Amino acid sequence: MAIELGYNQYGKAETRVVRVVRDTDRHEITDLNVSSALRGDLTAVHLDGSNANVLPTDTQKNTVFAFARDGISSPEEFGVRLARHYVDSQEPIHGAHLKLEQYTWTRHGDHTFSRGDGGEHRTAEIDYDGTDVKVTQGLRDLLLMNSTDSEFTGYIVDKYTTLAPATDRILATSVNAEWKVSDLDVDYNKAYETARNALIAAFRDTYSLSLQQTLYAIGEQIIKEVPQVSEVSLTLPNKHHFLVDLAPFGLENPGEVFYAADRPYGLIEGTVKRN
Structure with missing residues (x-):
């Protein structure tokens, strides 16, 4: 009986990052939930337990925070930047899939906001295979x-x-x-x-x-x-x-x-x- 590894991916789910722009007295907030999933040359980690080709999920989390320091113009742009980085900087990683949710805060002043639990939020999905980028926008609820x-x-x-x-x-x-x-x-x-x-x-x-x-x-x-x-x-x-x-x-x-x-x-x- 032949047994082989099928499709697989791994990543860091639901990294919550809040970016505040303080360039003026009127602050701007971007509140994202970011999930990353990487695919590539990962047979050895499944069959032998070798982590040589694994970019740790903790590193993926840290990358989200570090990239947020450069600004977030939109969930789509941010997701594309992350996907390209994960794939282009790591030879064993051949593809990245990013899912992002953006939560909306209602403004009540220059630096005062409110947000109800649940409710509508914006979504974005990014897929990058090293050559082509695919972007999907959306909303939920x-x-x-x-x-x-x-x-x-x-x-x-x-x-x-x-x-x-x-x-x-x-x-x-x-x-x-x-x-x-x-x-x-x-x-x-x-x-x-x-x-x-x-x-x-x-x-x-x-x-x-x-x-x-x-x-x-x-x-x-x-x-x-x-x-x-x-x-x-x-x-x-x-x-x-x-x-x-x-x-x-x-x-x-x-x-x-x-x-x-x-x-x-x-x-x-x-x-x-x-x-």
């Missing part, structure tokens, strides 16, 4: 709701179907999105803001007959407005809001009181591509 302009009718009905058609419903979701940037000569911050604004506008302006229709409209709008984007992938959980029956209490409910269900929930996923 963006909560959106339309209180009307959404229907769900005309679906398959079988003996297990109990869902009543809805001609005026709440449409709510928590968006996870990522988009591939095909042209790396781009202002990453501007591209991100344009894509995020396009996403929200498409959700707001689409009269939705299905969440799938809304998903496509979002992807289409991002591709139209950001020419450097080649592909958009979206995950849209349907945050169901069910009309509460108030009849037992002698009350009418003209679409005003809803129960927000936690689970189970519909999960809509799809990719929109530029031809």
Whole structure:
């Protein structure tokens, strides 16, 4: 029986780095969570326990902090710098994959900020194989709701179907999105803001007959407005809001009181591509 090593990588997960710019009295904050994964000539460490080709994960953590001292213009630029360094400076390392999350702090003055737990955050993924760099932007947990302009009718009905058609419903979701940037000569911050604004506008302006229709409209709008984007992938959980029956209490409910269900929930996923 033949046994061999398959795909493998290793790295440092979730290095949290906060960079404060103090050039003026009005401070700027960049708050990142950085995960690195390296691949290359690593057979010996798995088969023989030899660490000769291993760049320690602690070194990867330290590199994040050292590179942050030079500044962070965007998560994408920072990730590309790190990936190139790991691969180009170490002969046994042939590829690097970086995942970055950026947490948003709300400004309340020159040096006062607030941030709620959880909530939306910006994401970036970088892959570098020694020759080509691939950049993916995105966001997670963006909560959106339309209180009307959404229907769900005309679906398959079988003996297990109990869902009543809805001609005026709440449409709510928590968006996870990522988009591939095909042209790396781009202002990453501007591209991100344009894509995020396009996403929200498409959700707001689409009269939705299905969440799938809304998903496509979002992807289409991002591709139209950001020419450097080649592909958009979206995950849209349907945050169901069910009309509460108030009849037992002698009350009418003209679409005003809803129960927000936690689970189970519909999960809509799809990719929109530029031809």
